[in-house]
Amino acid sequence: MPTDDAQQFASDNYSGICPEAWAAMEAANRGHAPAYGEDVWTARAADGFRALFETPCQVFFAFNGTAANSLALASLCQSYHSVICADSAHVETDECGAPEFFSNGSKLLTARTTSGKLTPEAIRALATNRSDIHFPKPRVVTITQPTETGQVYTLDELRAISATCRELALSLHMDGARFANACASLGCSPAEMTWQAGIDVLCFGGTKNGMHAGEAVLFFDPDFAEDFGFRCKQAGQLASKMRFLAAPWVGMLESGAWLANARHGNACAARLAQAVAGLPGIELMFPVEANAIFLRMPPDRMEALRARGWRFYTFIGGGARFMFAWDADPARVDALARDLEAVALDRAA
Numbered sequence: 001m002p003t004d005d006a007q008q009f010a011s012d013n014y015s016g017i018c019p020e021a022w023a024a025m026e027a028a029n030r031g032h033a034p035a036y037g038e039d040v041w042t043a044r045a046a047d048g049f050r051a052l053f054e055t056p057c058q059v060f061f062a063f064n065g066t067a068a069n070s071l072a073l074a075s076l077c078q079s080y081h082s083v084i085c086a087d088s089a090h091v092e093t094d095e096c097g098a099p100e101f102f103s104n105g106s107k108l109l110t111a112r113t114t115s116g117k118l119t120p121e122a123i124r125a126l127a128t129n130r131s132d133i134h135f136p137k138p139r140v141v142t143i144t145q146p147t148e149t150g151q152v153y154t155l156d157e158l159r160a161i162s163a164t165c166r167e168l169a170l171s172l173h174m175d176g177a178r179f180a181n182a183c184a185s186l187g188c189s190p191a192e193m194t195w196q197a198g199i200d201v202l203c204f205g206g207t208k209n210g211m212h213a214g215e216a217v218l219f220f221d222p223d224f225a226e227d228f229g230f231r232c233k234q235a236g237q238l239a240s241k242m243r244f245l246a247a248p249w250v251g252m253l254e255s256g257a258w259l260a261n262a263r264h265g266n267a268c269a270a271r272l273a274q275a276v277a278g279l280p281g282i283e284l285m286f287p288v289e290a291n292a293i294f295l296r297m298p299p300d301r302m303e304a305l306r307a308r309g310w311r312f313y314t315f316i317g318g319g320a321r322f323m324f325a326w327d328a329d330p331a332r333v334d335a336l337a338r339d340l341e342a343v344a345l346d347r348a349a
């Protein structure tokens with residue numbers, strides 16, 4: 001039976017802060033620094049993003065993903081516009097209406113999907129369904145990379161979506177709460193997956209990547225960034241001690257931990273997927289392409305797994321979800337695999 005401090009894989013934000021982020025925060029904690037982002041750490045983090053993305057993008061820092069997504073979307077549309085997303089998108093299902101709230105009412109238009117991926121066809125159907133004055137005008141598309149169920153859009157899929165967006169005069173936002181895991185999965189550069197593929201704005205998640213908190217909002221088109229600082233301040237997202245939101249990014253970007261952490265999480269997901277392949281009554285609900293695994297299994301098997309001390313959520317699609325963070329211990333992953341095997345075979349016996 002695991003003890004209370006044994007690792008659980010219910011969420012990737014059960015994890016703590018990775019050493020690289022922690023060390024940078026400690027370094028930033030020596031002495032005083034100007035407030036509200038006027039400090040050297042904030043400048044260095046923003047420069048780090050520009051170097052990593054190989055482009056002079058505009059960079060902002062928010063406390064969490066809900067705020068980053070909502071404010072980014074609000075900057076791309078007016079209140080009478082609408083935002084196209086997948087039905088399982090975090091902005092639709094897990095942000096308590098914040099995208100609508102911060103945009104003063106821009107409506108989310110959802111496409112039914114199984115993988116959480118939007119397609120050019122689904123976007124076109126929603127964008128062209130209505131053009132009359134009585135319906136909010138489609139103006140933005142938001143995609144999650146990787147999706148909430150751990151699927152990764154390929155570069156070709158991203159390019160096809162952005163071509164459709166350009167044709168229909170829609171701007172394109174990427175919710176990258178696990179952006180690093182997608183980069184690790186595709187083995188491509190951050191530039192290739194964003195502005196080179198036609199993404200206008202990216203929310204790059206730091207929390208699930210190993211930081212204490214914080215998401216970066218990157219604008220690849222400076223026009224959209226106009227007044228964004230005011231929007232952040234009004235929404236309560238301007239940190240006075242900004243250096244503590246910025247410094248961990250310096251640690252993550254300059255050390256390469258952003259990518260190494262993601263690679264590790266992805267590898268642990270692949271490790272569990274391999275270990276449970278073929279177990280009776282347990283099946284993968286989605287291909288494992290990032291750091292998530294969703295297992296379909298009978299409810300009594302889930303109870304048996306919980307009785308062995310494992311925690312997991314079932315809120316997406318009814319399956320057991322396991323997420324692997326930067327510090328996932330392979331020995332604990334193997335322990336989970338053994339317990340899954342035990343509950344599966346007990347059923348089969």
Ligand SMILES: *Cc1c(COP(=O)(O)O)cnc(C)c1O
Binds near residue numbers: 175
């Ligand atoms: C975790 C997550 C977010 C951010 O959530 P917060 O709790 O607001 O930080 C955004 N999008 C996706 C897909 C996520 O998984």
